[in-house]
Amino acid sequence: MDAYAQLLLLDNESVEFALQTEDVLGAVREAFVLHSRRAGRVFPVVREKLHTGGVFGIKAGDVADQNLLGFKAAGFWPSNRQAGSEPHQATILLINPATGRPQVVLDGNAITTARTGAAGALGLKAFARPDSERLCLFGTGVQAHIQLTYALSTLPDLHDVHYVSYSGEAEPDFEAQFRDRCTIRVAKDRNDAVARSDVIITATPGGQPLFDSAAIQPGTHLTCVGADTAGKRELPPNVLEHARVFVDDMQQAQTIGECQWVNGIKCTEIGDVLEGKVAFERNRDDVTVFDMTGLALQDLTVARLVYQSAISSGKGRTVAWPW
Structure with a gap:
């Protein structure tokens, strides 16, 4: 045939x-x-x-x-x-x-799950502090699971995870999938968990800001997954303005990603960093954000x-x- x-x-x-x-x-x-x-x-x-x-x-x-x-x-x-x-x-x-x-x-x-998890991992390797030990995860769904899976494989010193579930309660089944790779527990106070973390991953439906901007400490890296539609957001105001911002696609990020909330925000595409067009060297106190909207x-x-x-x-x- x-x-x-x-x-x-x-x-x-x-x-x-x-x-x-x-x-x-x-x-x-x-x-x-x-x-x-x-x-x-x-x-x-x-x-x-x-x-x-x-x-x-x-x-x-x-x-x-x-x-x-x-x-x-x-x-x-x-x-x-x-x-x-x-x-x-x-x-x-x-x-x-x-x-x-x-x-x-x-x-x-x-x-979709695998390629988004891999994108998050590439962002962690490129932008997060390599000695990051503590992570705060927002979400317990499919994307939260794959992001944490890749994060544990990418950051060798990562061992302590707090997560924020939709209900705010512990999810034993979710914890069980990672207990042999890290210490994992539900966050009692989301702002406190953010303040104690080197890496923050937001993987929710993107309905509203998830924490207070003042909770973010110098040296933190944020991977943002949930904002992929006009009107969605996970980050509070005044985060992007004080961070080094990276995106997968500049136009998409400014239209449907976290960057839609800050007009004229300066950002760099991750491909330019991986290709060597743009040099990136992290200062210890830099706050970095990877705003992922997903490329075709x-x-x-x-x-x-x-x-x-x-x-x-x-x-x-x-x-x-x-x-």
């Missing part, structure tokens, strides 16, 4: 099979560098609230010299929790740029990794998709 008349379908199990940590880190780093070189394009983001209470978005892009083209349709449906299912949902499609024919449809949930190029490079793995391993299911 003509290859263009076939479509490969990769479900969550097939996708997770290919998501090895070092490979994902490499693919995400490549995405940031491609963006810095402007060798990969990021198309305007679609991000819209729905009448159902969900938020729907499309992130698309291409890398011309790699014949890589595609998009991710994704969003957040909070009512899914009532049915016992995941509120974040994503589907990725890679397309042949020469013909417009779809090549592979991938479950995007695991890819991250989805594409990781999806390509999964696609190539599936081809070589025989994973997935092929269906007829005639012209």
Whole structure:
């Protein structure tokens, strides 16, 4: 059968099979560098609230010299929790740029989780103090879990974790997943936990500021995950104005990220640091912020990794998709 008349379908199990940590880190780093070189394009983001209470978005892009083209349709449906299912949902499609024919449809949930966790890890390695020992985590969902997982692998001295749950109460099941790697406990006072931490990770739905700006101490690094839509925020006022701010994409950060709240904020794209275009040397007392909104190029490079793995391993299911 003509290859263009076939479509490969990769479900969550097939996708997770290919998501090895070092490979994902490499693919995400490549995405940031491609963006810095402007060798990969990021198309305007679609991000819209729905009448159902969900938020729907499309992130698309291409890398011309790699014949890589595609998009991710994704969003957040909070009512899914009532049915016992995941509120974040994503589907990725890679397309042949020469013909417009779809090549592979991938479950995007695991890819989104892994590529965002890897981005956070790259930010920690680039901007956080390497001797960071204490971390304050806001959130206990999928993204909070992956961010903490990568943080524990990235910062060798990290051993003490306080977390803030939605209810404010301890979540034993969440703690159990990390107890063999660190001391972890629920924060009794979120501002006190922030003040005692070297690293702060915010991974919530982004409904409102999570702590007081005065709690942040010199030398702290903040990874911000939850602000990905106009009107969302996790940081209080007067944090970005007094920090060294890094982003994955300047325009996205100023439109849908934390940077939307400060007009004209000076920021640097992480790809420029990784590529060596911009030198960064942390002073001991610097407060650094990595405002992550998620690049389409991250989805594409990781999806390509999964696609190539599936081809070589025989994973997935092929269906007829005639012209």
